[in-house]
Amino acid sequence: MDTRQLKTLLAIRSHGTFAQAADLVGLTPSAVSQQVHALEEELRVTIFDRTKRPPRITPDGLQVIEMAEDILRRAEDAKASLRGDQIAGTLMLGSVRSSALNLLPRAMVQMRGRYPDLKPSLRVSLSSTLIADVAGGRLDAAIVAEHLGIPSTLRWSPFLREPLWLIVPRSMEASDPIELLNTRPYIRFRSAVPLANLIDTELSRLGVVTNDVAEIDTIGSIVTGVRQGLGISVVPHVALQEPEDLNIMRLTFGVPQVTRQIGIVERTAAPRAEIIALLHAVLADLCGDYGVVRPIRS
Amino acid sequence: MDTRQLKTLLAIRSHGTFAQAADLVGLTPSAVSQQVHALEEELRVTIFDRTKRPPRITPDGLQVIEMAEDILRRAEDAKASLRGDQIAGTLMLGSVRSSALNLLPRAMVQMRGRYPDLKPSLRVSLSSTLIADVAGGRLDAAIVAEHLGIPSTLRWSPFLREPLWLIVPRSMEASDPIELLNTRPYIRFRSAVPLANLIDTELSRLGVVTNDVAEIDTIGSIVTGVRQGLGISVVPHVALQEPEDLNIMRLTFGVPQVTRQIGIVERTAAPRAEIIALLHAVLADLCGDYGVVRPIRS
DNA sequence: TTATTTGATTTAGCAAAACTGGATCTGATT
DNA sequence: AATCAGATCCAGTTTTGCTAAATCAAATAA
Structure with a gap:
């Protein structure tokens, strides 16, 4: 199983057809077809229903795609982390309205002192949107309340627990x-x-x-x-x-x-884990008596 | 990046030397060396310090190995899940002593009714051991209290929250x-x-x-x-x-x-997610007023 | 229904990659 | 210093993966 096969698979999913996906990944439709076959062979599963003509993804196929997303994201995170991207660059943050108004501005000032090269960007939205954005890699982290249905690739850790x-x-x-x-x-x-x-x-x-x-x-x-x-x-x-x-x-x-608890969601194995850990500590500190210090990661 | 490269990498880690690893994965030492080089090239990182003779793994290398473990486990989980292993077979459970004595036996009886072909096996140990075993795939799930330092590849979800x-x-x-x-x-x-x-x-x-x-x-x-x-x-x-x-x-x-909270740890994307979800519901139910129903997974 | 179009698949040939075996080189050990 | 264990380099070979063109199948239009 090669990451190129997985990338191809995701290209097919987003562009509907093998031919367009082939174009996207810079290969011929033939190659795409062969890659898919190789994957199906290795996993012993039919990913596409070929009796339909743009082949439809099967339920099993959806599971494979989920795996592909996880694996590729993990690989990307590792690459970014190894490149040492974590110190500078833009930290993409999201937050629900309430926290964005009170806590975050103060936290960001403190962060500035520690990582002067860091340019934080903040998007305010609803928690479900934020969670989807973190899962999709469009945000590095977001501040949301304890929430039902956080995807398993994400980790939520509370910094505030108040009565x-x-x-x-x-x-x-x-x-x-x-x-x-x-x-x-x-x-x-x-x-x-x-x-x-x-x-x-x-x-x-x-x-x-x-x-x-x-x-x-x-x-x-x-x-x-x-x-x-x-x-x-x-x-x-x-x-x-x-x-x-x-x-x-x-x-x-x-x-x-x-x-009720308020916390940070981030991807597991996020490349900016260190910065986010600091942000967490800063927020917990700002919350005073009800702040929650974060477990040591292992 | 190919899973075979990652497997080779892990073989090197566990057997110390390239030559033994080569034997383990059924290749020549030469091939192993080349695979490692290819990986280093792709990630643009030196995984091994070659000025030492059994080459020593560098700090960056450790990160790569962590990634390799995550990716391979994810792939394995997906394969197992696609094979449909989830219904029968042995469910490997672990638990801390206190819960093992009260809750689990009753929960297991109820589980028996739902999945008659399921043979649960139970190991009682300390929470840190249990967590390591779940992470390493030796257990499907374990019952532990809220715990500092749960690895990011695991998910802990409480079924009991008591004062x-x-x-x-x-x-x-x-x-x-x-x-x-x-x-x-x-x-x-x-x-x-x-x-x-x-x-x-x-x-x-x-x-x-x-x-x-x-x-x-x-x-x-x-x-x-x-x-x-x-x-x-x-x-x-x-x-x-x-x-x-x-x-x-x-x-x-x-x-x-x-x-304080007691919950189930399992691997994210665990192949037996469905059974574990049921176990969670049964346990929450047994806990009566202080039971915690689990968020819907997405 | 038939014709047409769109798009996947098959096949053969070719290029790239990955592997082997042996020679070579380099830390480690004595 | 000599020896050893083990990684790397290199040439040759096998395997894999790609393209291109022909073929085939479903969807759509007539």
Whole structure:
């Protein structure tokens, strides 16, 4: 099995036909056909269904393509790392909006001191897009919350682990959290982000039935709503950072108290691992008490 | 870059000399030398230091070897998966002692129902050994706690996330957890396992100075010690499962309450992914309230 | 349906690569 | 210094992989 065969295979996948792929990799269609046959022979599997005319990829073929992507990416990463690309150049970063506004700018300043030749570039987007971009090599790393369905070629490591609080206006008399959730007006955080899902999951696990008075899609507005006595809600710790708000009481949320994590996704065996490790350390440091230092890689 | 070159490289590494490696892969020493040169040419790197006579592997060479291992393993996994090995055969499992005694036997019974042809084999060992065995392909998966330094070719996914409790004899008057830890006799859990480290880390993060009266290396004995009024300690939730112990009070430990996780390690792109996913679901289910369902793989 | 077009495959010939065997060279060992 | 083990170089040979042109098969148009 040769990497050229694998490259050819990916060329076929992206250009649909053997002939165009041949052009792309600088060979004749004949050679492409032969390479595919050799691969099929070696793996003892039919990659293409040739009864269709642009040959269709079989389910087995998809598995082979997945392998090809992994292997080629691994080889590319190794090459880049051996060339010593890691010190200079552009570090392609992505981030979800919330972290991009608070943490990242400060982290980047610190990084600048350590690697002056590094030009960081930042793209802000949704976590699913970011994850796909990291997997595809278009980003070196991205900052996203704990997320369902991170591909196995990626590694996510948290730098922040913070608790979620049930917040209630101080005007409301104290009581058991479950009791409060069942009886008081509740401001729901309605959004497509993982945090919303995390909160809803715990609510249903606790078996409470909330009495929704509002649905809001930004955490900041929810805090404001609670402060003004509109109702109670659940928010992550960072949302309460500011001048200790005297009109809000916080109670632990969940059993055990629910925490949410924010971390960095990167490709395993990423060539810039060292820089990303530093970025991780810087971010964890900036997060203070709730920062999470990263396991030593082996 | 051809897999045969990579295989040759690994043969050299394990047999020290080019000549023996040549024998192993069924070629002449000359061919081996040429393959290595071709690799070095393609990657533009010197893999061996030839001023030493059995040529010594250079630091760059080590990186190349790491890549070779990853790539060959990935290729092997793909082949095995395509051959359809996943349904029958032996599932090589490993586990740390604690889980092996409680959870695994029950999980295996349930697995038996689903895959009757599957013969599970179980090895009990320390987590670091288990992780190395999974990485080396000697185990399909292993059950270990959250662990520092899991290699990037492996994936660890938790099926249990349980809180840690500060436990005190009921005879002791109630007080603030920090206060208790600072003033009462403390039974230290002294062991090489991650759990001990997790507890100690949080203790020092809280800034408490414990007053140790005992060092014990099994959780069960610690609970007994607390029950008899010897001192206070910190244990995971499972340790308190049994008949609700009236002589023990539990208080939340850590800010936010510390949780420890137990999960399955497996190789990314493992050929038995489907079975392991089921095992994960079964284990999460057995863990009841603190079970963690696994993210959907993509 | 038939004709046409597009695109994969087959085959033969050729070029490049990879391998072998033996000679040669170089650290390591005594 | 002599010897040994083992890597490398080189010439010749085998194998592999490529091209080009002919052939074949599915899709599309008439």
